[in-house]
Amino acid sequence: MKSLPPAALLLILGATAGSAQDLTYPVVDTMQDSCFDLVGQAIDCPAADQALYGQDAQYARRPAAYTDNGDGTVLDTNTALVWQKTPQNDRLQYLDGIAYCAALDLGGRTDWRVPSIKELYSLADNRGELLTPEEGTPTPYIDTAFFDFEYPSGRMAFAGQYWSSTLYVKGPVQNGRNQAAFGFNFADGHIKAYGTGLDFYTGAAATGGLAGPDGKAPGNYVRCVSGAEGVYGVNAFADNGDGTVTDTATGLMWQQTDDGTRREWAEALAYCEALDLAGHDDWTLPNSKELQSIVDYDRTGYPAINQDYFGITQDGETLDYWTSTTFGDWKNYANVIAFGKALSKSGDQTDYTDWHGAGAQRSSIKTIVGQEMTEDTTCSVNACDYNRSDNLVRCVR
Known part of the structure; x- marks a missing residue:
């Protein structure tokens, strides 16, 4: 069981008290149950007033x-x-x-x-x-x-x-x-x-x-x-007219438009925890499954999101958004969802191409402070992913 402060636990229990059958698209928990620091070490999950609070493991979703x-x-x-x-x-x-x-x-x-x-x-x-x-x-x-x-x-x-x-x-x-x-x-x-x-x-x-x-x-x-x-x-989106969008299929409420700022992972967690929007102050950085739930895989253009409801402030190919989920293989990385091209290159390629596809779930290094991105962590035998430590943020509640 993920450990939570009593007030947060009550919020989550209230949100998940209904049966899955009440929702047409119940998002299942990622089941990640440990917290990690920026260099990939397992840590005791931080308290609400500490850095790195708001990680996936700290919020119990539908198990x-x-x-x-x-x-x-x-x-x-x-x-x-x-x-x-x-x-x-x-x-x-x-x-x-x-x-x-x-x-x-x-x-x-x-x-x-x-x-x-x-x-x-x-x-x-x-x-x-x-x-x-x-x-x-x-x-x-x-x-x-x-x-x-x-x-x-x-x-x-x-x-x-x-x-x-x-x-x-x-x-x-x-x-x-x-x-x-x-x-x-x-x-x-x-x-x-x-x-x-x-x-x-x-x-x-x-x-x-x-x-x-x-x-x-x-x-x-x-x-x-x-x-x-x-x-x-x-999905079944509804524009609430206050800068938020509710998906009645999943029961999740979303920040309608990102604020245009790229952040490293620690700052992304802190930004959502501090967000006060539309009278709500219980926003979190979404986990991988929550964020993937709003990808529009049927849209033929970029970005891979329903722009009748959501705004993306930045142009360009790299529109990766942070999740609160640490990547299991390299724990100094966290998962991202690519709403733009998911770039990589292979062999003799000198330019990155849309190797993985918009809507892919990849991973990015949490911070470059004191760390180095190398081929050991960005490349497989097939391709080398484009990787940056500062990504966009869209909060959820």
Whole structure:
């Protein structure tokens, strides 16, 4: 249980007292239960008058709640979605993944499908961390008390990506003309857009970029879901006319427009804790799932947010927003949601490109004071992410 001051606990309990069925899009807690300092050390969670107060672990949200049905399926009692407990341990091309779930007959159900990215991200458990063998046993970003998960064998243990059905509609990703669909990596805790093996403009099989020698993209794993489609993950925004927006689907109220100031992580936490807006002074820096809940994955332009309700003050490609969630693998980093292009570069590239897609969840170094960003922390074997310590902020209550 996350520890809270009594007054804050009462606020949270009041906000979550209703059943999940009262909301069409109940946001499930990240389950992160520890606090960390700016260089990645675990610390006692700060008091309200101390620096770094307001971290993810300090605010109890709706806890994850699963039921093993004993038939190869798991019910999420928050979302009412039923999940495949044990996925097929093979990578599939995007269209093959769609076909696989459509043909699945499991637990007396035949209405299986590939989940949307918001459905898939509801399973993310931010107690995960990917460790090398000499550092200890890794913990996947999913609750293995209910869901089976295997790390890929060999040197690419981090490549635990699972498809969603959510196509990236803003343009091609990586190099060339690659169509992409979002996925979540249960090995390393990121959302990104992965090449489907198809051409973004024609829908034909890709011939470059992520297409390998056999003409196919690397592919991802699939965990199928059963349940009403087009319900979970759909927002219902209302402009309150006072600088705030309420999402009646999630029960969250949002700061309508950011203040245009880029901050390091400690200042982002403090800014939301001190915010007094529309008669409310209980604002917080959103956790990863809360902030991802307002991404507009259907919008064909930038930024990836519904601009009928929300304002973004800055132009440009990097529109990353802080979350209160520390990144499990590098705890001197915190998660960000990219509402602009999620930039990276690879190989001989000299310019950053929209490698991961607007709507991706990446991570940024909390501060550059006393630290250095190196290839060890910004690069994988595939690409080097664009990384900055000062990001934008949008508060929630």
